[in-house]
Amino acid sequence: MTHPLGLLDFRLLFAGRTISTLGDAVVPAALAIAITRVTGSSGALALVLGCAMVPRLLLLPLGGVVGDRFNPRVVALVTDLVRAAAQLSVGVELIGAEPRLLHIAVAEAIGGTASAFAMPTASPLVAATVEGPLRMQANALLASVTSAARLGGPALAGLLVYTAGAGWAFVLDGASFAVSAALLTRITVRHTPADRRPFLADLTEGWTELRSRTWYWTSLVAHGAWNGANTVLLTLGPLIAARELGGDGVWIAMTQAGAIGMLAGSLIAGRVRPGHPVLVANLGLALYALPLLALATTAPAPLTVAAYAVAMTGLGFLNPVWQTVVQQEFPEQVLARVTSYDWLLSLAAAPLGYTLAPLAADAWGSTGPLLVTAALVAVACAGTAAVPGVRRIGRTAPDGPKEASGPAGSDEQSERTETAQARA
Template sequence: MPTRPPRPRRLAWASRNFRIQTAATVVSGLGNAGAPIATAFAVLGHGGTTSEVGYVTAARLLPTVLLLVVGGALADRMPRHHLMVAANLFSGLSQVVLAALVLSGDIRLWQLMLLSAAGGAGYALYSPASGGMMLQAVAPEHAARAFSVFRMGQNASQIGGAALGGALTAAVGPGWVLALDGACFLVAASLRFFLEAEQAPAPQGHSMLRDLREGWREFASRRWLWVIVAQFSVLVACIGAVESVYGPTVAKERLGGASDWGLAMAAYGVGLVVTGVLMARWRPRRILLVGNWGVFLFGVPALALAAEAPLPLLALAMFLSGVGVTVFGVNWMIALQQEIPEEMFSRVAAYDELGSFSLSPIGIALAGPAATVLGLSGALWACAVVCLVLSAVVLLEPQVRRLARRSTADAPVAAAEPVATP
């Protein structure tokens, strides 16, 4: 009697580490999406100014910028999951302390800045290890699907977290939202404890300084890489000022406060997720060219806020921005995976983030003074124009226009294997 061939296992392309890391990212993302809203309104609710919102946000970014390359070197020298667990525990505890102080009603600006800085340090140690783990956990032939599914999970938590964070901030105050963020970090750490080490042991006898130099050479040798990172150093500063400072200020002055800003951020998350479904199936050949077309949408929320658009139009602008972020993000992850050697993943990812965040502390700290000089509307128009101009300028670089997907990433999916859906 003939035997039937075994049926392909559902989601065979999703490794154990991929599933665990995606689940942990969803959990931590629920808290992270609401935390910036809660932090901004904690400052404003205690009589703080727009400038002080910028100072607290910049305090989180400064240690991130300073420590990212250290996190990248450590992640290529030791088991990445150990570093992620330790960083999540540290971030979770710092958020719990911040929540307790906010709930007590007796918190100073310096305390907000110090604990925000602690969260930034935790992120700097976590992020390069996370990037290296994710790039390593995905087979190149399934890269588009896997990265799209990962970003759909990540971005779905953005929707729920932003909406929940805004609603809870309005209903019960920002302290409870920060407490939820701390709890989510602790749950994510417990999940990541079960990740398995996959990277090869680091070469013995190498100093960390040598590792950093090797990572820098790998980063600087690819013009497409550092050109886009230079572009993002300015873009991220502008977008951070819009989302962390100007948006909450406009929401408080002209819209319905934290709840409306939470809905706008949730619309951004919907754009992220909806486009993730498209990117799971779409395999453009010119990955960076297509990705940069998405970057043109990054400045749309600033345009809507500057034009004093009503909440529905602001939500649409945030949705379009989310579309652009996913189009760029998936193609960027594919480019990194196919072009960067595995043993360099975390160091190159650290230089990527370092460059992208390098101007954010300055930009966000100056957001309040800029609004004083230019007016809030003028500062928003300036951010929008900068985003559009940089999106056009980067296309002058031939490597950005021409970098193509390799054949392994173009391999067709077997007909018997179901296409993943969110």
């Protein structure tokens, strides 16, 4: 077999994820328009977004434990059905004559809760449906779909909002989750459940697996710094673009260029096999300093747009490369838990950036915070090159034979790595 789409189970998974990702891509723009139309308040929008984010953040570790204890296909199927019901209820509420903010907020909280259990299943599902040599291509395909949806989602949302109405965007999203759940019923997934132990013991085991791999936790620190930097740019960038670079059109051009860059990076990841995948991917993330510096120095608009496109190409490259290495290097019984810690760090960094960026800009202006953030993301991401494990991991291609990734001299870690390789 030379391509992951030749595998029936992955083909069904890919189709379901493609449909649900496209449906999800229309929601952010549709939600913002719908809530501001209904309430006329940005605070109301923040409330609804918080109702979705807070349970997702708090319940991610529990979602990781559940993803390892139970078949990830079943967990993903149930959460798809829950999210389908939540989004359909929001759609019905908005289509009605008098939509109620409380009902929308509760539905989004339910959807956010389901997401906390769904997100850790993504990597185990790929690992369970695709053999090791094809995983890089599989992850690159899924990342390309996500990037393409980000590119086309806002346009589709606008079309739906201004023709049929915002509620129908949520109906479309709910229907897409229902289709994804239907496709999951036809997938056969091998699963070796983790040993049943107390919840805290399961959490501790996942944390121990994470902590024992210096390449993993140091990279997560760098990825957290990237996510914090991203929120700083998203918070301060629109105002700088509007006031200093030529208007709102510059910001729109930046977001579209970023989506194109992500798509390009995902496509590159499907074709390029670096000898040191984690190192190369982390260095690519360090490129995010470029648009931060461009905004801080009010560089010409074309240069700023190009810098953002290059930076997001680095992110598009990292996502499938990182997922493939993680799927190879961790035993499948802990994959959902370590993935949940990854998501937890990424999501936790976002509120911090959203909170601190405007406060710092009000106190010292935008230039200082942007320069500090640029230095932080460059040092954090490029600095992982100093970690021996980051340089050592995956000396062969990411889809080739694995190398033990635990601490040097750890016989237990070597045994775990060999076991994971045998399962692949």
